[in-house]
Structures are given as C-alpha cells and as structure tokens.
Amino acid sequence: MNTSMSWIKAYVPDLDCTDQEYLDKMTMTGTKVETFERMDKNLKDIYVGQILSIEKHPDADKLIVCQVDLGDKKLQIVTGAPNVKVGDKVPVVIDGGKVAGGHDGGPLPEEGIEIHNGKLRGVESFGMMCSIEELGSSRDMYPLAPENGIYIFPEDTKVGADAVEVLGLHDSVFEYEITSNRVDCYSVLGIAREAAATFDKPFMAPKVNVKGSGDDVDHYVKVSVEDKDLCSRYVARVVKNIKIAPSPEWMQRRLASCGIRPINNLVDITNYVMAEYGQPMHAFDLDTVEGAQIIVKRAKDGEKFMTLDGQERELDKDMLMINDAKKAIGIAGIMGGENSKITDQVKTMVFESATFNGANVRKSAKRLGLRTDASGIFEKGLDPHNALLAMNRACQLVEELGCGDVVDGIIDIHDKLPEEKQIKMDADRINALLGLELPESEMLKIFEKLELRFDKASGMLTIPTFRQDLENIADLAEEVARFYGYDKIGETLPTGEATTGKLPFKLRIEQMARDIAEYCGFSQGMCYSFESPKMFDKLLLDQDDVLRKTVTIANPLGEDFSVMRTISLNGMLTSLATNYNRRNKDVKLYELGNIYLPKEVPVTELPDERMQFTLGFYGEGDFYSMKGVIEEFFAYIGMQDKITYAPGKVPEGTVRNSAVLRDVYPFLHPGRQANIVYDKVNVGFLGEVHPEVVDNYDMKGRVYVAVLDMPSVEGFATFERKYEGIAKFPSVNRDISMVVPKEVLVGQIEAMIEQRGGKILENYHLFDLYEGEQIKEGFKSVAYSISFRAKDRTLDDNDVNAAMKKILNGLEQLGIELRQ
Amino acid sequence: MKELLARIKEEALEKIANSDAPDKLNEVRINYLGKKGELTTVLKGMKDVSPEDRPKVGQMVNDTREAIENALENARVNLERKLREISMKKEVIDVTLPAKKMQMGHRHPNTIVMEEVERIFVGMGYEVVEGPEVETDYYNFEALNIPADHPAKDEQDTFYINGDILLRTQTSGTQVHEMEKGKLPIRMIAPGRVFRSDEVDATHSPSFHQIEGLVIDKHITFADLKGTLAEFAKEMFGEDTKVRFRPHHFNFTEPSAEADVSCFKCGGSGCRFCKGTGWIEILGCGMVHPNVLRMSKIDPEQYSGFAFGLGLERIALLKYEIDDMRLLYENDVRFLKQF
Structure with a gap:
C-alpha cells in the first residue's frame, strides 16, 4: 500500500510533520511505513518558461535555439526536442539546477543530474527544457505528456511559476506494510484516520452527496444474488449519458502517486475509490448485459471465460461469477469479462460495489493464476458497510467530473449486515495486561480518536464496523498501548514463582555429541528433512525396502523435496560430495537431525521422529578412526563398557528399534560394515560406503559413515561416575603372539581374554597384526599385550600364570596357536 | 709434611682449573x-708421624682434602652450566x-546462535522443550487462533502430508503442547526446525529454525515482555543494545509487537545491515491471546502470559554477515570452518 502525503493531508488538513517524523510516528502506532520517497528529490530550480522565438541552429540541423521567458528573466536555450513551438509553456531548469533523469527514461541516477550553462555546437545555452522523463516521471503517469519531447503545460499556466509545484511533484510517497488484521488500512481513508489519531489532529472524511438525475435504476437493470454465502452484499447503480474523457489533473496526480496509471475519467474513478475507500468496484457496459439482468452465482466446472485482458480462463464450480441473463460477464472480485468491458463508446453502465467472500476470492484467484489489485483487497475480507459508502462516493465523483448522469435509486442486495460490536470497558484489566496505571479517562480519549463510542451508563464501548479486528479486552489493550506508546510502557521482569532453568537430558546428550564430533575433527552440517525418493536407488535399497515407506508431502516444492527422510545418509553423502567436487581435502562432517518413520502408509497419525547422529568423512582416516569417534562419544556419555560390533548378523536376543532394522546394509561395503550393539541393543551402524554408492554420489575413493540412533543411545547415557581409586600395586604385563585362523575376529580373541582373565585382568591391547609371507596360508599373526593388577597386593607369578593359562586354553579352542 | 700438602693442594687446584670436561x-x-x-x-704415611703431631697433621690433611673437594664441586657445577648453555645454543x-x-571441527553457525x-x-x-516437526493442523493453526480459511494455511505456504497433518510452519505449536500439560507457571523456550513452502534462494529456505518463548503466570504484563526481551537482547548483542517495540499483528497474541534491536553492526547510526535505519528487526512477540489460553484450558481471567518467536537463521546471517542463506545447508567445510 502506497499513499502520497498530499492525499493524507486532504483528510487530515492540520497534519504538519516532516516525512521522517511521519514514518517514525506512524510506525510506532502500528501503521508501519517501510520507506518514503520525495518525488522532488532531485528536482531543483525548474520553472515554467514560455517560448518567445525559435531559430535554427547555425551549425546543426537537429538543434534549435529558443528564447524563453521565465517571468523575471529571458534565457537563450538550445534544444534538440522536436515538439516545441513558439508560445508553448515548458519546464526549464536553469544554471545550477537539477533534474532527476535523462530524456531516455532509463533508471534514475541516485543524485540526479546537475545542469549548467554551456555551449551546444558553439551556441550558448543557459539551461534546459525538460521532458517528463527528465523530471523523474513517465507518460504513464502524465498521459498528456508528448512522446519524445518537452513537457508542455496547459496554456493558462503562469510563466515563472515553480514547475515542480505545477506538476504536483512537491510531495512524498510512503510505502506501508499493513498487517492482515487491519483491512480498513488498505485504504487512504483508513491510513488517514490512523494518522489523525497518531498526530492528534482532526480527521475530515469526504462529504458524500449524490444529486441524482431522476429516472429509476429498476428500469435499467435487475440484480439477483443466488450464492449469498460468497456475496454478502451487492450494490449497483446505473450511470447514463456517459462522456469518456481524461480525469482532472488532481485525480491523475493522486492516482499516479499511488502508482496507479491514469486512463480516463471512468476507470480513474473506480481506481480512485478503490484506493480511497479500500473497496474495489467494477463497471459493466449495460448495453452488453443481456436481459438487463445481473445474476451472481457459481460457475460450472470446466466453463470457459474470456477476461478483459483477452485471456481465456477455465473456471470451476467454486468460483463466483457475475452473469447476465445468458452468459458470464465477470469473475466476481477478480476481473471483468472481455464481453462487457467499458469502451470509449459506452453510453450506459452498471456500477458494481460488492462484498465477496475473501477466502473464496483468494482461492479462486490462485487457481486461476490471476491475482489482481481488486482480488488482493477482497481476499482480506471487507466490511459490507463499506460497499454502499464507496458506491455513493463513486457516483458523487461521476457527477463532479461530469462523467455522466447518475440514475436515481440504488440496488442493494444483502441479508442481515454485521452490527457494531459492543465490548465492556475495563480499565483495570487493560492496565493489568499492559503493566500500566493509566486512568480510564486517558483510555477513553484514545478510543474517541479511533471513533469508538463509550456509553457511560452501561460501560460499553461500541466498535465501528470498519474495525473488524476489535473483539475483546486484549484488543482494546492494544489500542491503548499503540496510542499511549509502546515505548512508554516500562520494562520489568516477571515476578511470581521462581522456575528452574533446564536443558533436558536429550538435548544435553546432543550437545555432548556435538562436542565430541568437533573434538574429533568433524564439522557440523545441516541437511533438509525432505529429499528426493530417488535417494533410495542411490543407496541401493530394494524396491520393497521398508525405508521406502515415507511420510510424503502432498504439495512439495518438487520431487527433489517430496519425501521426509527415513534415513540420514543421503544428506551426509550429498554434503560430502559437494565438498569433494569443490576439491576440499580430508572432509569430516557430522549432522544431528531427525528422520521421520511413518507408523503406517498412507500416513494417518504423526510419524516417529528420531534424532540421528550421523558422521561421515573421506580422506585421511579409515574404518577404525570412525570407530574411534563412536567410542570417544560413548566414553564421554558414560557408555564405555558394553560396546560390541557385529559384522552382519547381530547376536541372538539383540533389541532393535525402527531406525536400525537390518543385519546387512546394502549401501555399505559388504566386508567393511558393522552393527553397533550396546548391551544387547542395536544402537547404530558404521562402515565404509559401498563403492557403487560412492559412484552414485560422484565421488571417488573411500568414504566412511556412522549413524547412531540417539533415542537408543540416550537410554544408556549417564552422567554418573564413580571413583575407583588409583592403583597402589604394580601391574604385571604379558605379551602373547598368536597364529590365528583368518576367519577368527580379533573381537573373539578379546572376548576370550575378558571372559577368562579373571578379576586381576586390568586391560589388554592389540600391538601387532600381520598377514603375509611368513605366516602360513589362511592364518594371520596377532599379538596382544595383557596386563594384570590386583588392588590389594603385588601379584606374583603364580597369580598371573594361572590367569594366562586359562586365556591360552580358551584361545586354543578357537584354533589359535601360540607363537614362540 | 706441610710443604708436601701445600704442593699437593696447589697442583690439584691447578689441574681442576684446567679441566674442561x-x-x-x-x-x-x-x-x-x-x-x-x-x-x-699421605694419610697412609700417618703411621710414621709422631703421635703428638698426628692431630695437627691430620687436621692439615683434612683441610687440604676439603679444599680440593670444594674446588672440584665448584668446577663441576660451573662446567655443567657451561655445557648446558652450549647444548641449548644448539637447540x-x-x-x-x-x-x-x-x-x-566446527559448530554450525545456527547451532552457535541457538x-x-x-x-x-x-x-x-x-x-528448553521440543515439539514435533510433523504436526497436526490443530497445534500449528487452530489452537493458535488461526482461523480455518487464513491465508497462512494455503498450500502455497504450508507443506501438507494430508488434510490434517502438516510440516509445522512455526514453533508456536509447542506453546500449546506445553500449556496442555496443565503445569503452571510456564517459562519455556522451544528451538526447532520449521518449514514453509518457499523456493530456495539467497534469502529463503523451505526449512529453517525458530525459537519460541512462552511465559504464563499470574500478573504477567506487557511490561514484563519488554523487560525480558530487553534483558535477552543485552546478553545476546551487547550491554549497550536498545530494544524498540512496534505494534504488529499475530493471531495468537494481543497486543502484539515486533521487536527491533539497535543495530549491532553500527550501534544505531545506520549502515547497510540495518538499511540505514539503525534498527534491526529480530522477533515477533505479544501477550498470549485470550482465545489461545482458553483453548488450552487456562483461564485468561486468572492467568496471562507472553510469547515470542525469533528466527535463528536471521540472527545468524546478520551476526556473521552471511550474505546467502543457501550456504547454511550446503555444508561446504570452507564455510563451516569460519565459525
């Protein structure tokens, strides 16, 4: 919404403030002004001059030399403009003055263009005559301006006058952001009313009076509204003996300042009233209305209709149409028809001012792909009372502009119109809500400015119908706050019962996951929750894989964003690929984000949202570095004791949740993947990404990922720690070197050591692993260092030998030979 | 004897002085x-000394030994110091x-702000509480006083799973979940991911984050809202930060406001971040609408409250001068490493 300052001042004549003050104060009372622009920003020293004589330039065919009278002085000006003649009155910028732009009408330079005396092909010129483009405007806004040439003023313009003033450019245009609840402020009158209240000046609404020309509207047209649910009021009047002509300069200027192009008196009046009252209107050529009948009803599915912009539109049964006896002539609230539009030959017309259902207009306009100025206003839901006011204002202007004769009588079809609401005044409640101690009288003063009427006897406030937004005491509190001043309300902190600040356990664990990932060199990425279903193919998942059962968006931005992810890997791999293709080396990323597992498909209840801790990297590192990160994390959250890794099938009795459901992951290298099992719960998986999947993401080399299902992990996480003392007695170390059948996992050896090491086993670690020439086929060499310690004594050889013997016996059962 | 000892001492001291290792x-x-x-x-030859001279000679021998020992110790300390100096010079x-x-690794800028x-x-x-990202119409709209035909519910703004289930467009639904628990007073914030049907470009993303705040108690006032957010702004953007509240409109609050903070880039004098105004809009807020309280079974005659919601990305973009929102979801490490 835009308005000029001069148009606002037409209704608030006492308004006296700078543009900046207006912006600041209006914004602080809730009519947010985004920006303003002075229309004369770069116009300086421009006067009305009259051309006294024209001579040819001695040395240039396309130039002429003019003597121009500026009232107090006469100047010689050279110009190339083809359209001037002796006696014309033109805008002249003199030495040191400024114009806004070039004659080509291109983008305006920020600082304008300064004009100086100079010579054109040897002949002195003491200024410049201006086109409308040079004055920063256009022929759209000044229809009388000639094409390619100097602007020519009407003959009665005073020579020497300020040309900028004559053109109505000493004005500013304000751009507002109107909130959706203030439908009344999508109009100049609404904003003027707010300005009057803001600056505490009287608001002078236009005085509307239609004389009429006799006759009777019922002789001309009949109106019926069949679908009243979509049209709560339909007001129609008839104008005859129409004379199409340009509208007067003042009207053109006001329209132009709002960015509306002047066309002719009739069109301009409808546009003017729409801007002024916030009520869109429409005019039909009565001679095209068959049967002299207007019927308001829904269209039929598949019906075709040509709108006045010459486009054919397909309608549906939820669109409201204006029809005559035989055919549709307009889409209600959106656009009229080609078949009934006003032409210069129009003799009699029907003026329509109606209240259409806002939501219906909005939805119809969207389905048609046709959002017009009118539909944009209708969709906010208008006050039916405004329809009649606007109609009468339009008819008044028809008479004032001599545009035609307004036929007596008004067709006005409506059921019960909304009544003025009543709200009980309660100053204490308002003060309690705002934290103020304002006397009731102060509040009533504010309400009075806003045209709310107070009845002392009943204590009730009557709300005018144009304030649809005011419904309860909280709404009234806002009115008080707005005009008392949001900035004058104090700043306090809530009193009352103290509460404890809390970060829930889940979020604390997530925070720790971030900490560990970052300590380990991983940076945090963020991925979208919706993805393309194609990712399942990229991840080599079977056509009937359970992960393909998704929460699917009915109206996605496109297929690429159409399913809620059921696995977090695609986001990770896509991010790694982005880095890989930008040649970033050794990239490590992690992500904490939800997956969305439907309980059934199609979805009938909310899905299971599960937080996934996903890690991925390429470059330096291998499977075991990823494993290290997992274990660092587990240790950090108190889970060091019971981690096992199952390549393929997990042990009997392992608990699984919906996020981790399989033994083998098709997107991982078949020989380099493992389920992570913690205390018999499958909490996640890790592995090297399958080379084919790496290909699918346009990467090369080895990529490693790990995914932890955080709800599963959280069950084990704990902040409890217990001090176990620091060993006082020395430990005894034994190294063993083994020849191990290849298929025996190191994990099995460790399990055996743990199982048989007894109480004195302190720890153990792998210090050598070798496969190759010196080792017989089908075997590998594995060496462990095992340490023993007792808390209460120094161990002797007998203790350690007994434990070692048990371990070695156990290892033998696995087919392991001890190397000497 | 005396001469012999003197000679020994003299010789020994000289050799010590000449030792360099x-x-x-x-x-x-x-x-x-x-x-x-x-x-x-010499000591062994004591047996030849007459008994009456023995103490005297013994004393002389001991003096000589002590003198040599002292000289040796001093020389050792000096020598070691010298040698260490030499070796340190080489190091x-x-x-x-x-x-x-x-x-x-580095945290994502969104997370840092969050x-x-x-x-x-x-x-x-x-x-701090959380709510579901896939939500029902009731919690995302209806319980927040957003009527059935409100434009925000249009398909062009909201992602729908079906007629009743959608991707939440705001974290405000967590307010309702929290109020429904029936435990008062409430002081909560709810950070989280929200979704709107916006095409990806430099200033839009179909997925972003909000932080919702809600306080419900007896005697909560608009002044409390102002004070709380002013306190927050000072902590977040610096002690000198000023907050400005402008009237605005949200369906679930009344009165409603938008809060601007004095520009934390220029301090309020006007720059490109605040578009020359000196103010940066950071959040929407207001007093919880009586209809919203009522729908969540809280009596607006007894309780009042305030709510606010801020966009995480907006603050992250401004704070770190990030000029393209797409960077937040590309996960290029060259970007992430700058935080």
Whole structure:
C-alpha cells in the first residue's frame, strides 16, 4: 500500500510533520511505513518558461535555439526536442539546477543530474527544457505528456511559476506494510484516520452527496444474488449519458502517486475509490448485459471465460461469477469479462460495489493464476458497510467530473449486515495486561480518536464496523498501548514463582555429541528433512525396502523435496560430495537431525521422529578412526563398557528399534560394515560406503559413515561416575603372539581374554597384526599385550600364570596357536 | 709434611682449573682423593708421624682434602652450566614455524546462535522443550487462533502430508503442547526446525529454525515482555543494545509487537545491515491471546502470559554477515570452518 502525503493531508488538513517524523510516528502506532520517497528529490530550480522565438541552429540541423521567458528573466536555450513551438509553456531548469533523469527514461541516477550553462555546437545555452522523463516521471503517469519531447503545460499556466509545484511533484510517497488484521488500512481513508489519531489532529472524511438525475435504476437493470454465502452484499447503480474523457489533473496526480496509471475519467474513478475507500468496484457496459439482468452465482466446472485482458480462463464450480441473463460477464472480485468491458463508446453502465467472500476470492484467484489489485483487497475480507459508502462516493465523483448522469435509486442486495460490536470497558484489566496505571479517562480519549463510542451508563464501548479486528479486552489493550506508546510502557521482569532453568537430558546428550564430533575433527552440517525418493536407488535399497515407506508431502516444492527422510545418509553423502567436487581435502562432517518413520502408509497419525547422529568423512582416516569417534562419544556419555560390533548378523536376543532394522546394509561395503550393539541393543551402524554408492554420489575413493540412533543411545547415557581409586600395586604385563585362523575376529580373541582373565585382568591391547609371507596360508599373526593388577597386593607369578593359562586354553579352542 | 700438602693442594687446584670436561675432573678426584691418590698416600704415611703431631697433621690433611673437594664441586657445577648453555645454543628453534594443531571441527553457525539463546534463557529460569516437526493442523493453526480459511494455511505456504497433518510452519505449536500439560507457571523456550513452502534462494529456505518463548503466570504484563526481551537482547548483542517495540499483528497474541534491536553492526547510526535505519528487526512477540489460553484450558481471567518467536537463521546471517542463506545447508567445510 502506497499513499502520497498530499492525499493524507486532504483528510487530515492540520497534519504538519516532516516525512521522517511521519514514518517514525506512524510506525510506532502500528501503521508501519517501510520507506518514503520525495518525488522532488532531485528536482531543483525548474520553472515554467514560455517560448518567445525559435531559430535554427547555425551549425546543426537537429538543434534549435529558443528564447524563453521565465517571468523575471529571458534565457537563450538550445534544444534538440522536436515538439516545441513558439508560445508553448515548458519546464526549464536553469544554471545550477537539477533534474532527476535523462530524456531516455532509463533508471534514475541516485543524485540526479546537475545542469549548467554551456555551449551546444558553439551556441550558448543557459539551461534546459525538460521532458517528463527528465523530471523523474513517465507518460504513464502524465498521459498528456508528448512522446519524445518537452513537457508542455496547459496554456493558462503562469510563466515563472515553480514547475515542480505545477506538476504536483512537491510531495512524498510512503510505502506501508499493513498487517492482515487491519483491512480498513488498505485504504487512504483508513491510513488517514490512523494518522489523525497518531498526530492528534482532526480527521475530515469526504462529504458524500449524490444529486441524482431522476429516472429509476429498476428500469435499467435487475440484480439477483443466488450464492449469498460468497456475496454478502451487492450494490449497483446505473450511470447514463456517459462522456469518456481524461480525469482532472488532481485525480491523475493522486492516482499516479499511488502508482496507479491514469486512463480516463471512468476507470480513474473506480481506481480512485478503490484506493480511497479500500473497496474495489467494477463497471459493466449495460448495453452488453443481456436481459438487463445481473445474476451472481457459481460457475460450472470446466466453463470457459474470456477476461478483459483477452485471456481465456477455465473456471470451476467454486468460483463466483457475475452473469447476465445468458452468459458470464465477470469473475466476481477478480476481473471483468472481455464481453462487457467499458469502451470509449459506452453510453450506459452498471456500477458494481460488492462484498465477496475473501477466502473464496483468494482461492479462486490462485487457481486461476490471476491475482489482481481488486482480488488482493477482497481476499482480506471487507466490511459490507463499506460497499454502499464507496458506491455513493463513486457516483458523487461521476457527477463532479461530469462523467455522466447518475440514475436515481440504488440496488442493494444483502441479508442481515454485521452490527457494531459492543465490548465492556475495563480499565483495570487493560492496565493489568499492559503493566500500566493509566486512568480510564486517558483510555477513553484514545478510543474517541479511533471513533469508538463509550456509553457511560452501561460501560460499553461500541466498535465501528470498519474495525473488524476489535473483539475483546486484549484488543482494546492494544489500542491503548499503540496510542499511549509502546515505548512508554516500562520494562520489568516477571515476578511470581521462581522456575528452574533446564536443558533436558536429550538435548544435553546432543550437545555432548556435538562436542565430541568437533573434538574429533568433524564439522557440523545441516541437511533438509525432505529429499528426493530417488535417494533410495542411490543407496541401493530394494524396491520393497521398508525405508521406502515415507511420510510424503502432498504439495512439495518438487520431487527433489517430496519425501521426509527415513534415513540420514543421503544428506551426509550429498554434503560430502559437494565438498569433494569443490576439491576440499580430508572432509569430516557430522549432522544431528531427525528422520521421520511413518507408523503406517498412507500416513494417518504423526510419524516417529528420531534424532540421528550421523558422521561421515573421506580422506585421511579409515574404518577404525570412525570407530574411534563412536567410542570417544560413548566414553564421554558414560557408555564405555558394553560396546560390541557385529559384522552382519547381530547376536541372538539383540533389541532393535525402527531406525536400525537390518543385519546387512546394502549401501555399505559388504566386508567393511558393522552393527553397533550396546548391551544387547542395536544402537547404530558404521562402515565404509559401498563403492557403487560412492559412484552414485560422484565421488571417488573411500568414504566412511556412522549413524547412531540417539533415542537408543540416550537410554544408556549417564552422567554418573564413580571413583575407583588409583592403583597402589604394580601391574604385571604379558605379551602373547598368536597364529590365528583368518576367519577368527580379533573381537573373539578379546572376548576370550575378558571372559577368562579373571578379576586381576586390568586391560589388554592389540600391538601387532600381520598377514603375509611368513605366516602360513589362511592364518594371520596377532599379538596382544595383557596386563594384570590386583588392588590389594603385588601379584606374583603364580597369580598371573594361572590367569594366562586359562586365556591360552580358551584361545586354543578357537584354533589359535601360540607363537614362540 | 706441610710443604708436601701445600704442593699437593696447589697442583690439584691447578689441574681442576684446567679441566674442561667432567671426566678430567674425575681424573683429578681419583689422582688425589682416590684409594691410591696422593692425599690418601699421605694419610697412609700417618703411621710414621709422631703421635703428638698426628692431630695437627691430620687436621692439615683434612683441610687440604676439603679444599680440593670444594674446588672440584665448584668446577663441576660451573662446567655443567657451561655445557648446558652450549647444548641449548644448539637447540634454538624457529618459533614461527607452523603450529601442530588438533584439527578440531566446527559448530554450525545456527547451532552457535541457538546455544547462545538457550544459555541466556536457561539462566533466566526457562526450560528448553521440543515439539514435533510433523504436526497436526490443530497445534500449528487452530489452537493458535488461526482461523480455518487464513491465508497462512494455503498450500502455497504450508507443506501438507494430508488434510490434517502438516510440516509445522512455526514453533508456536509447542506453546500449546506445553500449556496442555496443565503445569503452571510456564517459562519455556522451544528451538526447532520449521518449514514453509518457499523456493530456495539467497534469502529463503523451505526449512529453517525458530525459537519460541512462552511465559504464563499470574500478573504477567506487557511490561514484563519488554523487560525480558530487553534483558535477552543485552546478553545476546551487547550491554549497550536498545530494544524498540512496534505494534504488529499475530493471531495468537494481543497486543502484539515486533521487536527491533539497535543495530549491532553500527550501534544505531545506520549502515547497510540495518538499511540505514539503525534498527534491526529480530522477533515477533505479544501477550498470549485470550482465545489461545482458553483453548488450552487456562483461564485468561486468572492467568496471562507472553510469547515470542525469533528466527535463528536471521540472527545468524546478520551476526556473521552471511550474505546467502543457501550456504547454511550446503555444508561446504570452507564455510563451516569460519565459525
């Protein structure tokens, strides 16, 4: 919404403030002004001059030399403009003055263009005559301006006058952001009313009076509204003996300042009233209305209709149409028809001012792909009372502009119109809500400015119908706050019962996951929750894989964003690929984000949202570095004791949740993947990404990922720690070197050591692993260092030998030979 | 005898003075003080000294031994110091060579801002809560006083799963979940991911984050809202930050406001970040609408409250001068490493 300052001042004549003050104060009372622009920003020293004589330039065919009278002085000006003649009155910028732009009408330079005396092909010129483009405007806004040439003023313009003033450019245009609840402020009158209240000046609404020309509207047209649910009021009047002509300069200027192009008196009046009252209107050529009948009803599915912009539109049964006896002539609230539009030959017309259902207009306009100025206003839901006011204002202007004769009588079809609401005044409640101690009288003063009427006897406030937004005491509190001043309300902190600040356990664990990932060199990425279903193919998942059962968006931005992810890997791999293709080396990323597992498909209840801790990297590192990160994390959250890794099938009795459901992951290298099992719960998986999947993401080399299902992990996480003392007695170390059948996992050896090491086993670690020439086929060499310690004594050889013997016996059962 | 001892002492001291290595000093020790050393030999010859002279001679021998021992010790200390100095001179390093660093990862700028906001409000006694990202129409719209035909519910703005289930467009639904628990008073913030049907470009993303705040108690006022957010802004953007509240409209609050903070880039004098106005809009807020309280079974005659919601990305973009929102979801490490 835009308005000029001069148009606002037409209704608030006492308004006296700078543009900046207006912006600041209006914004602080809730009519947010985004920006303003002075229309004369770069116009300086421009006067009305009259051309006294024209001579040819001695040395240039396309130039002429003019003597121009500026009232107090006469100047010689050279110009190339083809359209001037002796006696014309033109805008002249003199030495040191400024114009806004070039004659080509291109983008305006920020600082304008300064004009100086100079010579054109040897002949002195003491200024410049201006086109409308040079004055920063256009022929759209000044229809009388000639094409390619100097602007020519009407003959009665005073020579020497300020040309900028004559053109109505000493004005500013304000751009507002109107909130959706203030439908009344999508109009100049609404904003003027707010300005009057803001600056505490009287608001002078236009005085509307239609004389009429006799006759009777019922002789001309009949109106019926069949679908009243979509049209709560339909007001129609008839104008005859129409004379199409340009509208007067003042009207053109006001329209132009709002960015509306002047066309002719009739069109301009409808546009003017729409801007002024916030009520869109429409005019039909009565001679095209068959049967002299207007019927308001829904269209039929598949019906075709040509709108006045010459486009054919397909309608549906939820669109409201204006029809005559035989055919549709307009889409209600959106656009009229080609078949009934006003032409210069129009003799009699029907003026329509109606209240259409806002939501219906909005939805119809969207389905048609046709959002017009009118539909944009209708969709906010208008006050039916405004329809009649606007109609009468339009008819008044028809008479004032001599545009035609307004036929007596008004067709006005409506059921019960909304009544003025009543709200009980309660100053204490308002003060309690705002934290103020304002006397009731102060509040009533504010309400009075806003045209709310107070009845002392009943204590009730009557709300005018144009304030649809005011419904309860909280709404009234806002009115008080707005005009008392949001900035004058104090700043306090809530009193009352103290509460404890809390970060829930889940979020604390997530925070720790971030900490560990970052300590380990991983940076945090963020991925979208919706993805393309194609990712399942990229991840080599079977056509009937359970992960393909998704929460699917009915109206996605496109297929690429159409399913809620059921696995977090695609986001990770896509991010790694982005880095890989930008040649970033050794990239490590992690992500904490939800997956969305439907309980059934199609979805009938909310899905299971599960937080996934996903890690991925390429470059330096291998499977075991990823494993290290997992274990660092587990240790950090108190889970060091019971981690096992199952390549393929997990042990009997392992608990699984919906996020981790399989033994083998098709997107991982078949020989380099493992389920992570913690205390018999499958909490996640890790592995090297399958080379084919790496290909699918346009990467090369080895990529490693790990995914932890955080709800599963959280069950084990704990902040409890217990001090176990620091060993006082020395430990005894034994190294063993083994020849191990290849298929025996190191994990099995460790399990055996743990199982048989007894109480004195302190720890153990792998210090050598070798496969190759010196080792017989089908075997590998594995060496462990095992340490023993007792808390209460120094161990002797007998203790350690007994434990070692048990371990070695156990290892033998696995087919392991001890190397000497 | 006296002369002999004097000569031994003189010789020994001279040799000590001329020693430039620890083994040479050791040689001196052995030659004079060792089992077969000269002084030891003198001591062995004591048996030939007359008994009455023995104490005197013994004293003289001991004095000589002590003198040599002292000289040896001093020489050793000096020599070691000298040798250490020499070796340290050889160990001079170039301190400007590159550091050996643990390659730490980096937090996402969104998370940094989120944790900062959480820290501030937890410190003020707020509990951090979460709500579902896939939500029902009731919690996302209806219970927040957003009527059935409101434009925000249009398909062009909201992602729908079906007629009743949608991707939440705001974190405000967590307010309702929290109020429905029936435990008062409430002081909570709810950070989380929200979704709107916006095409991806430099200033839009179909997925972004909000932080919702809600306080419900007896006697909560608009002034409390102002005070709380002013306190927050000072913590978040610096002690000198001013907050401005402008009237605005949200369906679930009344009165409603938008809050601007004095520009944390220029301090309020006007720059490109605040578009010359000196103010940066950071959040929407207001007093919880009586209809919303009522729908969540809280009596608006007894209780009142305020709510606010801020966009995480908006603050992150402004704070770190990030000029393209797409960077937040590309996960290029060259971007992430700058935070």
